[in-house]
Amino acid sequence: MIKSISIRAAITVLVCLAALFYLIPSLTDNLPDFWKKHLPAEKIPLGLDLQGGIHLVLEVDTNKAVEAILSRSAESLKEPLMDEKIRFRYIERTGGSLAAAYEFPDSQSKAAFEKILQDSYPDLEAGPSEIRDGRETVPIRIKEKRGGELKKHAVEQSLETIRNRIDQFGVTEPEIIPEGKDRIVIQLPGIEDTVRAKNLIGKTALLEFKIVDEEHSLEEAVRGNIPEGSQFAYEYRIDRESGRRANNPILLKAKTVMTGSALESAKVAISDRFGEPHVALKFNAQGASDFDRITGENVKKRMAIVLDGAVYSAPVIKERISGGNAQITGSFTMDEAKDLSIVLRAGALPASVTILEERTVGPSLGQDSIDKGTWAAAIGLFAVALFMIVYYKLSGVVANIALILNIILLLGFLAAFRATLTLPGIAGIVLIIGMSVDANVLIFERIREELRAGKTPRAAVETGYGKAFLTILDTNVNALIACLFLFGFGTGPVKGFAMTLSVGIVASLFTAVFVTRIIFDYFIWNRKISKVSV
Amino acid sequence: MELVKPGININFIGAMKWCVIFSVVLTILCVISFIWKGFTYGIDFAGGTLVQIKFKQETSADGIRKVMTGIGISDAIIQPFGVNEVAVRTAESTSDVKGLADRIEEAMNAAYGKGNLQVQRVEVVGPKVGKDLTKKAILAVVFSWIGMLIYIAFRFELRFAVGGIIGVIHDVIVVLGIFSLTGKEFTLTIVAALLTIIGYSIHDTIVVFDRVRENIPKNVKKDLPTVINESINQTLSRTILTSFTVVLVVAVLYAFGGAVINDFAFALLVGVIFGTYSSVFIASPVVLAWEKYWPSRPRRK
Numbered sequence: 001m002i003k004s005i006s007i008r009a010a011i012t013v014l015v016c017l018a019a020l021f022y023l024i025p026s027l028t029d030n031l032p033d034f035w036k037k038h039l040p041a042e043k044i045p046l047g048l049d050l051q052g053g054i055h056l057v058l059e060v061d062t063n064k065a066v067e068a069i070l071s072r073s074a075e076s077l078k079e080p081l082m083d084e085k086i087r088f089r090y091i092e093r094t095g096g097s098l099a100a101a102y103e104f105p106d107s108q109s110k111a112a113f114e115k116i117l118q119d120s121y122p123d124l125e126a127g128p129s130e131i132r133d134g135r136e137t138v139p140i141r142i143k144e145k146r147g148g149e150l151k152k153h154a155v156e157q158s159l160e161t162i163r164n165r166i167d168q169f170g171v172t173e174p175e176i177i178p179e180g181k182d183r184i185v186i187q188l189p190g191i192e193d194t195v196r197a198k199n200l201i202g203k204t205a206l207l208e209f210k211i212v213d214e215e216h217s218l219e220e221a222v223r224g225n226i227p228e229g230s231q232f233a234y235e236y237r238i239d240r241e242s243g244r245r246a247n248n249p250i251l252l253k254a255k256t257v258m259t260g261s262a263l264e265s266a267k268v269a270i271s272d273r274f275g276e277p278h279v280a281l282k283f284n285a286q287g288a289s290d291f292d293r294i295t296g297e298n299v300k301k302r303m304a305i306v307l308d309g310a311v312y313s314a315p316v317i318k319e320r321i322s323g324g325n326a327q328i329t330g331s332f333t334m335d336e337a338k339d340l341s342i343v344l345r346a347g348a349l350p351a352s353v354t355i356l357e358e359r360t361v362g363p364s365l366g367q368d369s370i371d372k373g374t375w376a377a378a379i380g381l382f383a384v385a386l387f388m389i390v391y392y393k394l395s396g397v398v399a400n401i402a403l404i405l406n407i408i409l410l411l412g413f414l415a416a417f418r419a420t421l422t423l424p425g426i427a428g429i430v431l432i433i434g435m436s437v438d439a440n441v442l443i444f445e446r447i448r449e450e451l452r453a454g455k456t457p458r459a460a461v462e463t464g465y466g467k468a469f470l471t472i473l474d475t476n477v478n479a480l481i482a483c484l485f486l487f488g489f490g491t492g493p494v495k496g497f498a499m500t501l502s503v504g505i506v507a508s509l510f511t512a513v514f515v516t517r518i519i520f521d522y523f524i525w526n527r528k529i530s531k532v533s534v
Numbered sequence: 535m536e537l538v539k540p541g542i543n544i545n546f547i548g549a550m551k552w553c554v555i556f557s558v559v560l561t562i563l564c565v566i567s568f569i570w571k572g573f574t575y576g577i578d579f580a581g582g583t584l585v586q587i588k589f590k591q592e593t594s595a596d597g598i599r600k601v602m603t604g605i606g607i608s609d610a611i612i613q614p615f616g617v618n619e620v621a622v623r624t625a626e627s628t629s630d631v632k633g634l635a636d637r638i639e640e641a642m643n644a645a646y647g648k649g650n651l652q653v654q655r656v657e658v659v660g661p662k663v664g665k666d667l668t669k670k671a672i673l674a675v676v677f678s679w680i681g682m683l684i685y686i687a688f689r690f691e692l693r694f695a696v697g698g699i700i701g702v703i704h705d706v707i708v709v710l711g712i713f714s715l716t717g718k719e720f721t722l723t724i725v726a727a728l729l730t731i732i733g734y735s736i737h738d739t740i741v742v743f744d745r746v747r748e749n750i751p752k753n754v755k756k757d758l759p760t761v762i763n764e765s766i767n768q769t770l771s772r773t774i775l776t777s778f779t780v781v782l783v784v785a786v787l788y789a790f791g792g793a794v795i796n797d798f799a800f801a802l803l804v805g806v807i808f809g810t811y812s813s814v815f816i817a818s819p820v821v822l823a824w825e826k827y828w829p830s831r832p833r834r835k
Contacts, residue, residue, distance in 0.1 A: 356663050368792065372791055375790050435734070475736075485674040485678040485681065494722055
C-alpha cells in the first residue's frame with residue numbers, strides 16, 4: 001500500500017479523469033471542434049437491443065459447397081479422358097455423399113484413368129470400384145483432409161462475399177463475424193427494412209447462362225419426362241398490371257455456358273422504352289470473348305439468364321454479341337434492381353445459407369428500453385445512496401462518492417474499449433449499484449466492531465480495511481468466475497451483461513477500497529479527527 | 535443507525551435442522567416439478583417465432599388469433615406486453631429469407647391497416663440453435679460451480695467449498711423450480727440471472743466462511759458449531775444490509791426496468807433472497823456434517 005496520501009489521490013484523479021475523458025463524448029452531442037479533431041469522440045456503442053437493428057445467425061451449407069466442387073472437378077475429368085482416347089461413361093448421381101462416378105469397359109482404361117486422377121487432381125481420389133457386367137464403375141470423391149479445408153474455405157468465402165454486399169449496401173458499423181465451424185453472425189444496426197437486408201445477405205446469387213432446349217417437347221417435360229442433358233426450370237414473371245407473380249415452365253439445356261464469375265461489373269440502368277430499371281452486366285475480357293463465341297454459336301436460339309435456379313429472362317439471340325455487355329430484365333422495382341446489382345458485383349456465395357436465428361428490434365423499442373433502463377438506474381442509485389447516508393452518516397457519503405466514481409469508471413471503460421452496452425448491460429449497472437456497496441458495508445461494519453472493541457479511530461480504520469480486504473477479494477474473485485462463464489456462454493445482450501458486471505466488480509475494488517481509504521486516511525492523519533462518523 | 539445490535543446471539547445452529555428439512559423438501563418439490571411440469575421454454579431454447587407488435591388502438595387477442603389462423607398458424611400464443619402491445623408467439627420457424635415473421639407482419643398489416651401497428655421486435659430461432667444453447671447453458675452453470683469449488687478449496691478448505699457449492703446448487707434449483715411452477719418463460723436472460731445468482735450467493739457465503747476461518751484459531755476451545763454460530767451473528771448485520779441494497783436495486787429493476795427485463799429481475803429477486811438464506815442456513819450445516827464424518831486434524835488430537 002502506498003503511504004503518501006497525495007500520491008494516492010493523484011492516481012485516483014488521473015484514473016477518473018481518463019474515464020471522464022472517454023465518457024464525455026457519450027454525454028453530449030455538442031463537442032467543441034478541437035475535441036472532435038484531436039480527441040476520442042466516439043460514444044459508448046449501443047447493442048442492437050438498444051439502438052434497433054437486425055441480428056442474424058447464418059449457417060453455410062458447407063457439404064453442398066464441397067459437393068458442388070466435386071461435381072465440377074468430376075465433370076472436368078472428361079476432357080483429359082477424351083484427350084487420352086479412353087472410353088468411358090460419366091455417371092452423375094445426385095444425393096448421398098457420392099456425387100459422381102465413371103464407368104469403364106476394361107481395367108486398362110481404369111488404370112489410365114487413375115493415373116490421370118493421381119497426376120493432375122490432387123483433391124480427388126477414386127473410391128473402391130464395382131464390377132458389373134464386365135464394366136468397372138469408379139466413384140470419385142474428395143480426399144477427406146482436403147474436404148475439411150474446402151469447407152473452411154467456403155465459410156471464409158461466404159463471409160467475405162456477405163461483407164462485400166453489406167459494404168456496398170451501405171450500413172454503418174456492421175459486424176460480420178464467423179462463429180463455430182460453419183456459422184456467420186451478422187449485426188446490422190439501424191436497419192429498418194429487414195426483408196430487404198435478409199434478401200441481400202441470404203441470396204446465393206449464382207448467375208448462370210443456359211441455352212433453352214427447344215428440340216424437346218415442353219409438355220412432355222412438364223409431365224415429368226425430362227430428356228437427358230436437359231433440365232426443367234420456371235421463368236419468373238411479375239405481371240405489371242395485376243402485380244401477380246407467374247411461373248412459366250421452361251426447358252433448359254443442363255450445361256451452364258457461362259456463370260456470373262466472368263462479370264466485371266453490374267449496374268442499375270433505366271431502359272429507354274418503359275423507364276423500367278434493369279441490371280446491366282459487363283463481362284471481363286475472358287468473359288467477353290466467351291460470350292462472343294457462345295452467342296455466335298447459338299444465333300436464333302434463346303439464352304436463359306438463370307439466377308439461383310429461377311429464369312429471369314430468356315431472350316432470343318439475334319446476332320453475335322461482342323463487347324461483353326448483357327442485361328437482366330425482369331419486372332424489378334428500383335430497390336430490387338439495386339440490390340441485385342450489388343449481389344452480382346459482390347459475387348455468388350459458394351453454397352446456400354440458411355438463417356438459423358433472427359432478432360430484430362425496432363428503433364422505438366430500443367429508445368424505450370434506454371429510457372426505462374436509465375430511469376431504473378437513477379432510482380436505484382438514489383435509493384442506495386440515501387440508505388448509505390442514513391445508515392453510515394458521513395462514512396456513507398464517502399461510500400457514495402465511491403459508488404458514483406465506480407459508475408463513471410465503468411462507463412468510461414465501455415467507451416474507451418468500445419464495449420457494447422446492451423439492455424441486460426444496463427441491468428448489470430443497476431445490479432452493480434446494489435452490489436458494489438457491499439465492499440464498503442463490509443469495511444464499515446468491521447470499523448464499527450473495532451471501535452466498539454475500544455480501538456482508536458486510526459487503528460480501527462486500519463484493521464477494518466486490513467481484515468475486510470481479503471474477504472472482499474475472495475468474494476469478488478468468485479463473482480468474476482461466474483461472470484467469466486456467463487461471458488463464454490452468452491450471445492450479444494448477455495455478453496453485455498457479463499461485461500458491465502465484471503468491469504463493475506473490478507472497478508468497485510478500486511473505488512470502494514482504494515479511494516475510500518484515501519478519504520479516511522486524510523481525515524485521520526491530516527485532520528486528526530477524534531471520532532469516526534460511521 | 536444500527537439495525538442489528540452488536541453482541542447479538544441468535545441460535546442459528548438450532549434453527550438449521552428445520553431449515554435443512556425445509557430445503558430438502560423444497561428441492562424435492564422443485565425436482566418433481568421439473569419432471570412433472572417441465573419448463574415453459576422461451577424461443578431461445580424451444581425455437582420458434584416471436585413478433586412483438588404495438589397497435590395504435592386496443593386490439594383483441596381473439597382478433598389477432600384469427601389473423602394468425604388465416605395464415606395457417608393455429609398454435610399462436612398471444613401475450614399482452616404493455617399497453618396495446620402484444621407478443622405473438624408460435625413454435626414454428628422458417629429458415630427462408632422471407633420468413634414467417636415477415637408473413638405475420640404482412641397479414642397484420644392487411645387485417646388492421648398499415649400504419650395502425652408497428653412491429654417492435656422479431657425473434658426467430660431455429661430448432662438447431664436451441665439445442666446448442668441448452669447444452670451451452672448447462673455447461674456454463676456447471677463449470678462455474680467447478681471453478682468456484684476449486685477456488686474456495688484453494689483459498690479455504692475443501693469442506694467450505696463443498697458447503698458453498700451445495701448452497702449455490704440449492705439456490706439454482708429453487709429458482710428453476712419457481713420458474714417451472716409459475717410457468718414463467720425460461721429464456722437466455724434467465725440463464726444470465728442464474729449465473730448472477732450463483733455469483734451473489736457464493737459471495738454471501740464466503741463472507742460468513744471468511745469469518746469462521748478467522749475465528750477458528752481464536753477459539754480453539756470452542757467447538758465448530760459454536761464458532762460458526764458466532765461468526766454468523768458477527769456478520770449478520772452485513773449480510774442483512776447487503777442483501778437489502780441488492781434487493782432494493784433488483785426491485786427497482788423489476789418495477790421500472792420495462793417488460794423486456796421483468797422476468798430477469800424476478801429471477802434475481804427470488805435468487806438473491808434464497809441466496810442469502812442458503813449462505814446462512816444451508817452452507818454451514820454442510821460444513822458441520824462434513825466435520826462430523828471427516829473431522830479436521832486439529833480437533834482429532
